[in-house]
Amino acid sequence: xxxxxxxxxxxxxxxxxxxxxxxxxxxxxxxxxxxxxxxxxxxxxxxxxxxxxxxxxxxxxxxxxxxxxxxxxxxxxxxxxxxxxxxxxxxxxxxxxxxxxxxxxxxxxxxxxxxxxxxxxxxxxxxxxxxxxxxxxxxxxxxxxxxxxxxxxxxxxxxxxxxxxxxxxxxxxxxxxxxxxxxxxxxxxxxxxxxxxxxxxxxxxxxxxxxxxxxxxxxxxxxxxxxxxxxxxxxxxxxxxxxxxxx
Numbered sequence: 001x002x003x004x005x006x007x008x009x010x011x012x013x014x015x016x017x018x019x020x021x022x023x024x025x026x027x028x029x030x031x032x033x034x035x036x037x038x039x040x041x042x043x044x045x046x047x048x049x050x051x052x053x054x055x056x057x058x059x060x061x062x063x064x065x066x067x068x069x070x071x072x073x074x075x076x077x078x079x080x081x082x083x084x085x086x087x088x089x090x091x092x093x094x095x096x097x098x099x100x101x102x103x104x105x106x107x108x109x110x111x112x113x114x115x116x117x118x119x120x121x122x123x124x125x126x127x128x129x130x131x132x133x134x135x136x137x138x139x140x141x142x143x144x145x146x147x148x149x150x151x152x153x154x155x156x157x158x159x160x161x162x163x164x165x166x167x168x169x170x171x172x173x174x175x176x177x178x179x180x181x182x183x184x185x186x187x188x189x190x191x192x193x194x195x196x197x198x199x200x201x202x203x204x205x206x207x208x209x210x211x212x213x214x215x216x217x218x219x220x221x222x223x224x225x226x227x228x229x230x231x232x233x234x235x236x237x238x239x240x241x242x243x244x245x246x247x
Contacts, residue, residue, distance in 0.1 A: 102217050103217075104157070105157045105217060106214055106217040106218060108154040108157040108158075109157065109158075109210055109213060109214045109217070110214060111150050111154070112147070112150050112151045112154060112158075112166075112210075113207070113210050113211070113214065115143070115146050115147035115150045115151075116147050116151075116166075116169070116203065116206070116207070117203075117207070118143050118146075118147070119140070119143040119144045119146070119147040119173060120173070120199070120200075120203045122136075122139060122140035122143040122144075123140045123143075123144065123173055123176060123177055123199075124196065124199075124200065125140075126140060126177075126180050127192075127193070127196055134180075134181065136180075137177055137180035137181045138181065140177050140180070141174075141177045141181065144170065144173045144174060144177060147170065147173075148170045151166055151167075151170070161209075162206065162209060162210070165202065165205070165206050166206060168202065169199065169202050169203060169206060172195065172198070172199050172202070173199065175195075176192070176195060176196065176199065179192060
């Protein structure tokens, strides 16, 4: 029906305008239609081309990004592994240094502890003499001096709690041995006996934490030992008991 209407319109145009004019008008109309169709086709083709270019650009960028990401991941993994390796080396060096320091500290404690016991035993033995014994007193004084020098050279290995107590012991030992060196020991005044007993208690109080610390450095005691209960089962770990002060 549309075709018949279109043909009717063409005949009317031809009848009204004449053949040449009508043909010209139709050609102009058709040219515009063809140009419009060609424009829309070119526009659609251009849109499709742009879309393809966008997709291609996206794929290129994504491919490049993926490559760079993989490179970054590989580089990061390598740096992490190198960092872990350096940490392991540093940790090993640190352990080595601390193990050496622990050994040195254990040796310092052993040396001072031994000289402390020798000095005290030499001095304490003087109270059992029946009279003045200057050679024995001098021998005791030499032990006391050796004890003090060993501690003074290595006091950095000892805690701030132990240091003043050791120095107090050395001071009291020196005061007591002077009495024997002066030949005033026979008779043993009550004050001298009291100070000797006080010295004995002080030495016992210092020996206990030194022994615990030395064994801890050697690894032969636990920080929190497991104590058996009455039924023979192991009790939950608890803090190490404080030194009682008894020798």
